[in-house]
Amino acid sequence: MNSKHAALSEKFIADEPRTNWHDETLWFVREKRDKATHGLPEWEQLREWASQIKNHTLSNLNAYLTEFEEKAKANGIKVHWAADAQEHNEIVHSIIKKNNIQKIVKSKSMLTEECHLNDYLQEKGLEVVDTDLGERIVQFRKEPPSHIVLPAIHLKKQDVSDTFHEHLNTEKGNNDPQYLTEAARQHLRSKFIEADLAITGVNFAIAETGGFVVCTNEGNADMGAHTAKVHIACMGFEKIIPKAEHLSVFLRILARSATGQAITTYSSHFHKPRPDQEMHLVIVDNGRSRQLGRADFKNSLKCIRCAACFNTCPVYRRSGGHSYHTTTAGPIGSILNPNLDMKTNADLPFASTLCGSCSNVCPVKIDIHEQLWKWRQEIVKEGYVSSDKKTAMKGMSYMFSNPALYRFVGIIGRWMMRNFPNLLKSKHNLWFKQREMPEAPKKSFRDWYIDHQK
Secondary structure (H helix, E strand, O other), rough: OOOOOHHHHHHHHHHHHHHHHHHHHHHHHHHHHHHHHHOOOOHHHHHHHHHHHHHHHHHHHHHHHHHHHHHHHHOOOOOEOOHHHHHHHHHHHHHHHHOOOOOOEOOOOOOHHHHHHHHHHHOOEEEEOOOOOOHHHHHHOOOOOOOOOEEEEEEEEHHHHHHHHHHHHOOOOOOOOHHHHHHHHHHHHHHHOOOOOOEEEOOOEEEEEEEEEEEOOOOOHHHHHHOOEEEEEEEEHHEEOHHHHHHHHHHHHHHHOOOOOOOOEEEEEEOOOOOOOOOOEEEEEEHHHHOOOOOHHHHHHOOOOOOOOHHHHHHHHHHHHHHHHOOOOOOHHHHHHHOOOOOOOOOOHHOOOOOOOHHHHHHOOOOOOOHHHHHHHHHHHHHOOHHHHHHHHHHHHHHHOOHHHHHHHHHHHHHOOOOOOOOOOOOOHHHHOOOOOOOOOOHHHHHHHHHHHH
16 A cells, blocks of 8 residues: 555654644644634534535536536636646636736635646746745745645744745744734735736635635735736636525634634625626536545535644644645545545545544534545555555454454463563554553453453
8 A cells, every 4th residue: 555644744753843833733723613613502503504505516516517607607707617637727828828928826726736737837937926825935945735724834933934034035033923924915915916817716606696705814815816807716616505695604614614713804705807807717527526426425525625624633633734645635635535546545544543523523514534434445445555454454353353362362462562562662563663552451351341240
């Protein structure tokens, strides 16, 4: 089995203080989410409504996408359909060529990250400036985002200070957040004013109106879209919702789940281009229809990209986003990415404790931990696990199916831990690699239970 996640995690956790800080920071965001949701008596009702709306939409997707296209075109938006990432990138480039565009700003869009649009356009000699603060930081560092809502969460203030000193000539060693943010603001202001094209993502597209909504905390999507002569919005087809009245359900759960805010600072509605502007919308499949056709994994398309599952996941918090070697990391990424490329991403469903915390916090009730378990079965069935792992799992299955053998192995194991601890603390014991071996119990739980029954 591909073991990229294990190898990349090992690099991340080599810096123990940073790992602990990353863990604590994300748990702080999870706690903010809990406070925001517990203060809303109807929270569970909103989750249920959101889940049902998404279920209904996914079951009637063709009708809603057709309705959305008709309404959007009637509003003056030019609608394009892309089967995959390559076609998406070619459509965007064709619009750029047609309008002779030189300067491009882009707000946060995980779809364009998924399609590697920046790399594609740079190969064509075009510069794309990411305008989200976190995205701009990692763009300067030539790194991918490590989190879908907090792209630079793996970096500390001093890292940002060093990056800005190198690229923006800020004062060396000054890591005051207000100073650094102001430097970024001044740097980006001219980029917005000079840009010919603004590229944005889409959080929600409304079939009833043909409009779409973009949610940001920095207003950078608005600044780009309202100053550029061309606006291209890019969306996966699962972003569709049936009616405008449904939007209030999703806007109430999105920010609370993502950052613990009551609502995002800017929830911007786009329905038609300005009189002097072109507005394009690129609707992308890129494997989504395949996921839609998988009964066990269809629910993953309900995702609204809030990243609540990231912030609660004990594996993500302690292994870092880059260890997932894909655009969308964390638990949700681990069930989306094997659909795109099962062989390359065969390691990701195993990067989980199956504790179920991800499913508990998901605002649209995706059964994430169950899908992780189901993906493991698919991956083993397809032969994308190493032979030693397969043999070990068969051995464990046999042992757990035979109570007498299980008890005997337990006795031997406890005896070995007490008398030969160094044998267990070897490079061949992968479980021990990043852990301390516990003290061996004096007796098994079964023996303890029988003694207490007596």
